[in-house]
Amino acid sequence: MARILITGGAGFIGANLTRRLLALGHAVTVLDNFYTGRRENLAGLHGVTLLEADARAPIEGAYDWVFSLACPASPPHYQRDPLFTLTTSLEGMRRVLELAHRCGARILHASTSEVYGDPLVHPQPESYWGHVNTLGIRSCYDEGKRAAETMALEYRQTFGIDVRLVRIFNTYGPHMDPKDGRVVSNFILQALRGEPITLYGDGGQTRSFQYVDDLVEGFMAYMTAAPETLDAFFTPRGCAIPVLNMGNPGEFTVRQLAEEVLGLLPESPSHIVFRPLPGDDPKRRKPDITWAKACLGWEPRVPLREGLARTIDYFRNHL
Amino acid sequence: MARILITGGAGFIGANLTRRLLALGHAVTVLDNFYTGRRENLAGLHGVTLLEADARAPIEGAYDWVFSLACPASPPHYQRDPLFTLTTSLEGMRRVLELAHRCGARILHASTSEVYGDPLVHPQPESYWGHVNTLGIRSCYDEGKRAAETMALEYRQTFGIDVRLVRIFNTYGPHMDPKDGRVVSNFILQALRGEPITLYGDGGQTRSFQYVDDLVEGFMAYMTAAPETLDAFFTPRGCAIPVLNMGNPGEFTVRQLAEEVLGLLPESPSHIVFRPLPGDDPKRRKPDITWAKACLGWEPRVPLREGLARTIDYFRNHL
Numbered sequence: 001m002a003r004i005l006i007t008g009g010a011g012f013i014g015a016n017l018t019r020r021l022l023a024l025g026h027a028v029t030v031l032d033n034f035y036t037g038r039r040e041n042l043a044g045l046h047g048v049t050l051l052e053a054d055a056r057a058p059i060e061g062a063y064d065w066v067f068s069l070a071c072p073a074s075p076p077h078y079q080r081d082p083l084f085t086l087t088t089s090l091e092g093m094r095r096v097l098e099l100a101h102r103c104g105a106r107i108l109h110a111s112t113s114e115v116y117g118d119p120l121v122h123p124q125p126e127s128y129w130g131h132v133n134t135l136g137i138r139s140c141y142d143e144g145k146r147a148a149e150t151m152a153l154e155y156r157q158t159f160g161i162d163v164r165l166v167r168i169f170n171t172y173g174p175h176m177d178p179k180d181g182r183v184v185s186n187f188i189l190q191a192l193r194g195e196p197i198t199l200y201g202d203g204g205q206t207r208s209f210q211y212v213d214d215l216v217e218g219f220m221a222y223m224t225a226a227p228e229t230l231d232a233f234f235t236p237r238g239c240a241i242p243v244l245n246m247g248n249p250g251e252f253t254v255r256q257l258a259e260e261v262l263g264l265l266p267e268s269p270s271h272i273v274f275r276p277l278p279g280d281d282p283k284r285r286k287p288d289i290t291w292a293k294a295c296l297g298w299e300p301r302v303p304l305r306e307g308l309a310r311t312i313d314y315f316r317n318h319l
Numbered sequence: 320m321a322r323i324l325i326t327g328g329a330g331f332i333g334a335n336l337t338r339r340l341l342a343l344g345h346a347v348t349v350l351d352n353f354y355t356g357r358r359e360n361l362a363g364l365h366g367v368t369l370l371e372a373d374a375r376a377p378i379e380g381a382y383d384w385v386f387s388l389a390c391p392a393s394p395p396h397y398q399r400d401p402l403f404t405l406t407t408s409l410e411g412m413r414r415v416l417e418l419a420h421r422c423g424a425r426i427l428h429a430s431t432s433e434v435y436g437d438p439l440v441h442p443q444p445e446s447y448w449g450h451v452n453t454l455g456i457r458s459c460y461d462e463g464k465r466a467a468e469t470m471a472l473e474y475r476q477t478f479g480i481d482v483r484l485v486r487i488f489n490t491y492g493p494h495m496d497p498k499d500g501r502v503v504s505n506f507i508l509q510a511l512r513g514e515p516i517t518l519y520g521d522g523g524q525t526r527s528f529q530y531v532d533d534l535v536e537g538f539m540a541y542m543t544a545a546p547e548t549l550d551a552f553f554t555p556r557g558c559a560i561p562v563l564n565m566g567n568p569g570e571f572t573v574r575q576l577a578e579e580v581l582g583l584l585p586e587s588p589s590h591i592v593f594r595p596l597p598g599d600d601p602k603r604r605k606p607d608i609t610w611a612k613a614c615l616g617w618e619p620r621v622p623l624r625e626g627l628a629r630t631i632d633y634f635r636n637h638l
Contacts, residue, residue, distance in 0.1 A: 083473040090409060090466065115453060120439075129452045134434060134468040135560060146451075147409065147466035150458040154402040241454060 005029045005063040007055050008070030010037030015175035016212045022047055036072045041175050055092035062103040068096045069110045076181035082140035089144030097155040107163040108223050111149050113285055114142045123286040126243045153241045162227055169247020169287045173212030174314035183254055187261045188315050191268040201277035203255030206284045210248040211307030214300035218246040221296040233295045247287035248300040264308055324348045324382040326374050327389030329356030334494035335531045341366055355396045360494050374411035381422035384542055387415045388429045395500035401459035408463030416474040426482040427542050430468050432604055433461045442605040445562045472560045481546055488566025488606045492531030493633035502573055506580045507634050510587040520596035522574030525603045529567040530626030533619035537565040540615040552614045566606035567619040583628055
């Protein structure tokens with residue numbers, strides 16, 4: 001049994017990870033300020049210690065593992081208070097690194113495919129530097145996450161902290177916030193409610209859709225990997241810190257996604273409507289997961305249709 | 320007479336700016352911790368108030384203008400303690416923004432051409448997003464500066480702070496630190512000492528070389544511009560914050576620079592030698608200064624040979 005802290009543990013990914021860790025018999029502490037995390041995501045869970053706190057404040061206690069997930073992650077959430085988003089990303093990262101420096105914890109830090117911005121290379125390998133605007137409407141998230149990666153690198157190099165970076169691509173599944181404006185939850189809710197399904201632009205922009213159980217599986221493989229195993233993989237690749245993409249390389253247009261959802265809900269009267277594309281919206285993004293496969297033997301297993309069906313079930317039961 | 324704070328005022332650019340502001344009769348306060356700033360840069364100056372402090376700590380007092388220059392800026396300096404560099408960039412920016420939020424100061428923040436990284440577009444206009452590695456040996460500086468730009472944007476949007484960004488390209492002149500490893504000071508010192516002049520790679524990488532008086536002139540034009548003038552320029556260009564490149568678009572190879580220096584010091588016995596290129600070294604960088612010209616009527620005036628001659632004089636007198 002490990003002592004595990006999950007910052008942002010009441011959010012979408014945190015809620016799924018918490019369930020998995022509890023099932024494995026670990027002692028789980030969730031730190032969350034419920035800015036975007038939701039109390040109902042922790043409802044009915046036994047054995048979770050809740051720290052209701054801002055991730056930007058110093059963290060007490062001692063842990064074996066820390067999953068660093070605290071940050072608003074969907075555009076409507078992270079754009080609500082861009083300064084909060086930026087400082088949560090930067091200071092939240094630093095607090096976790098300081099904690100690990102004090103107690104020797106191993107950290108898995110949730111970075112994001114947004115560090116690649118609107119990429120000029122497809123698919124994106126970890127070695128791709130990205131194409132990001134420092135002064136746009138997505139910058140509070142993208143640049144905060146980029147500088148947090150750099151902070152992790154420097155703490156690792158300076159103090160030998162065992163911190164591992166995962167760049168998470170578009171993920172969906174149970175416990176998503178219905179109000180977070182993500183395309184999967186939007187489409188499912190619109191279809192369940194019989195409202196028009198809104199596509200931005202022509203709907204031809206592609207996305208990868210990773211089912212959350214696959215991601216949690218990847219987290220476990222990554223967190224339990226021995227430091228020597230990671231060093232042996234990353235050092236020859238010129239990486240001073242482990243960094244892995246986790247996402248589903250299956251590429252679908254947003255329009256195809258809408259059609260899949262409608263196909264799974266034949267009773268829905270919804271139809272597709274088009275809206276203008278927001279600023280700096282990436283037109284295409286797809287993970288190269290060669291490294292995660294080679295290093296951890298990990299790859300996503302849940303097909304889109306199956307993951308969508310499970311997610312639709314969740315939303316049906318929680319509306 | 321304005322009340323002016325210069326964070327990092329004992330550094331190379333700060334020393335030149337301080338002299339200019341004193342000559343104009345302003346009340347100048349320099350905040351510096353002398354991590355890379357040098358006491359001799361302020362020696363003999365009358366009327367400067369010195370605050371010996373870390374730029375990451377809260378700043379007291381009230382000012383009309385703040386020039387935010389505090390951060391190690393040359394690779395040997397900023398790589399000495401990457402975590403200090405990164406946190407100085409991020410927290411130093413934030414402290415200045417908090418100060419302005421409290422006292423209503425106008426800020427000119429020194430960003431850098433390094434936000435463009437190893438650019439894929441030549442020359443670089445302000446609209447170019449850059450090409451930067453989050454996990455390389457330059458990241459502590461590059462990503463710290465990028466996220467600081469984003470922080471300035473968000474403070475401006477959230478609180479209406481009058482903060483203006485300047486992306487400074489390679490600058491040289493009197494008061495450079497002889498030990499900061501910059502190519503101009505290196506070459507001049509090597510030539511003055513009769514040592515070999517070291518070129519990295521084949522010396523064919525190009526740089527722009529801006530004489531510091533030109534930059535200080537640009538700072539004054541930018542800082543004294545009315546907010547309405549800047550808004551009228553930047554808003555139609557889709558910029559929510561003023562951002563201007565300042566550099567000399569004249570492009571020289573590093574090898575040409577070495578030859579210019581040797582030409583100005585015919586008595587020097589030095590000759591050129593070649594060394595391997597360090598990691599992530601940008602192969603080419605050149606400012607597009609169309610915006611600064613159009614917005615401020617500013618452009619560099621000091622030719623390379625003249626600036627080099629003045630800089631050589633300075634180093635001759637300060638060795």
